[in-house]
Amino acid sequence: MPTQGPMTEAAYYILLALTKPGHGYGMMQRIKELSGGRIAMGPGTLYGVLTRMNKDGWIELTENDGRRKNYAITDKGRQTLQSEYDRLKMLVNDGRILEEGEI
Template sequence: MSRDTSLKKGELTDTYYYILLSLMKPKHGYLIMKSVEEISKNTFSIGPASLYTSIRKLLDAGLIKLIDESSQRKIYMTTDEGVKFLKRDIRKKRRMIEAAEKIFDERGKF
């Protein structure tokens, strides 16, 4: 599923998920990449091209906002709508995990 399609369907790719989570506190691009690695415990990373493409799409969707561009670095933050979107995605992921755990538990393999 393309990133554009996922946002239109109200779903987050892993890249969008980690960027939104990272931007709960204001950050510029390089710090977003580092924060994503930290949040994911180095199991996920985003390169510069993917990051800035995703930032543009998240800005267009109103899920993040540019809060400072006066310095050399643009600073972004998750919007209230982005927080709602993220929370909805987390609830969905929890339900998916619960369903999977139940199936594995029923089979005695979890």
């Protein structure tokens, strides 16, 4: 895997949401569900991130039925998401001393 910096929260949740193909509104709903209502974003932000990830090859437009655009995660996107997940898990693991300290 190429090394990369941390992913933005928006990008992380959009990739998570796109493990199931979706379009704008459905994606936002799924992001809200996945984050327990913690993450909300506007269409401007959503479109900005989608465009960048599409360019980077993390996601692709699957079908183009009229005005509705469906996006899905690509293999490259899945790998990137996985490595970000691994990185975050490592961070959490390393932070365990905080909980041990409480005991």
